[in-house]
Amino acid sequence: xxxxxxxxxxxxxTHPDDVPVLTALAALADPVxxxxxxxxxDSGDWTRSCGSFDVPVGKAALSHHFAVLRGAxxxxxxxxxxxRVNRLRRSEFEARFPGLLELVLRxxxxx
Amino acid sequence: xxxxxxxxxxxxxTHPDDVPVLTALAALADPVxxxxxxxxxDSGDWTRSCGSFDVPVGKAALSHHFAVLRGAxxxxxxxxxxxRVNRLRRSEFEARFPGLLELVLRxxxxx
DNA sequence: ACGAGTGTTCGATGGGAAGCGAACACTGAC
DNA sequence: GTCAGTGTTCGCTTCCCATCGAACACTCGT
Numbered sequence: 001x002x003x004x005x006x007x008x009x010x011x012x013x014t015h016p017d018d019v020p021v022l023t024a025l026a027a028l029a030d031p032v033x034x035x036x037x038x039x040x041x042d043s044g045d046w047t048r049s050c051g052s053f054d055v056p057v058g059k060a061a062l063s064h065h066f067a068v069l070r071g072a073x074x075x076x077x078x079x080x081x082x083x084r085v086n087r088l089r090r091s092e093f094e095a096r097f098p099g100l101l102e103l104v105l106r107x108x109x110x111x
Numbered sequence: 112x113x114x115x116x117x118x119x120x121x122x123x124x125t126h127p128d129d130v131p132v133l134t135a136l137a138a139l140a141d142p143v144x145x146x147x148x149x150x151x152x153d154s155g156d157w158t159r160s161c162g163s164f165d166v167p168v169g170k171a172a173l174s175h176h177f178a179v180l181r182g183a184x185x186x187x188x189x190x191x192x193x194x195r196v197n198r199l200r201r202s203e204f205e206a207r208f209p210g211l212l213e214l215v216l217r218x219x220x221x222x
Numbered sequence: 223a224c225g226a227g228t229g230t231t232c233g234a235t236g237g238g239a240a241g242c243g244a245a246c247a248c249t250g251a252c
Numbered sequence: 253g254t255c256a257g258t259g260t261t262c263g264c265t266t267c268c269c270a271t272c273g274a275a276c277a278c279t280c281g282t
């Protein structure tokens with residue numbers, strides 16, 4: 001049931017509070033996803049669509065990475081017209097895993 | 112070169128300062144290694160030999176896990192007679208990755 | 223010198239995750 | 253309605269990592 005107004009199925013979200021540490025760590029232990037999180041942190045909420053990130057992977061893989069980030073409570077998504085815009089759940093994630101996000105963000109951008 | 116007194120080759124260590132974030136995260140993103148770190152945190156330095164941990168893996172895998180932990184700057188090892196005793200590099204790791212270790216330690220022991 | 227206890231290394235196996243291309247679904251503009 | 257743009261899903265391949273068993277190395281008793 002739920003609304004069948006022709007809208008696209010809303011993405012499933014997981015709140016950081018419901019995320020095990022291992023899931024959070026695994027989500028962040030990937031080069032591509034780290035880039036996504038960093039770029040997201042440098043942008044305003046709801047300003048970046050999924051396709052607007054500078055990562056060397058195709059659409060399919062990208063979609064998968066965002067699913068992982070959602071599942072780890074790191075990213076919130078909202079449908080805005082044809083595209084899906086993102087927001088880093090900074091405060092919520094920080095409340096659940098103090099210091100973790102900061103750690104990933106304030107790190108060597110260039111390896 | 113180096114002492115050839117018949118001693119076993121000392122294990123290679125990596126200082127936390129030389130460890131990339133990704134390596135640290137990847138090292139902690141494993142159930143077995145998390146248990147090792149937690150048990151190690153609850154024990155005094157140099158009191159636990161490699162074989163004294165309650166993890167459901169064989170010696171070979173265990174040895175590998177400790178190598179990973181060493182490579183991530185999480186564990187220091189010293190040969191003591193026939194066994195290899197361990198120490199969690201708590202303060203050094205905490206200085207390099209503030210909050211990370213605490214995060215892993217103060218978490219649901221039972222999933 | 224021998225044997226028990228402890229760890230490491232080697233080779234092989236299995237499973238899971240990341241990647242791609244193609245096909246499909248939805249939105250908005252024309 | 254049709255088309256271009258955007259993302260998801262599906263099937264498949266590839267690669268990496270965790271694991272095991274067996275063999276080897278070292279230390280310490282006896």
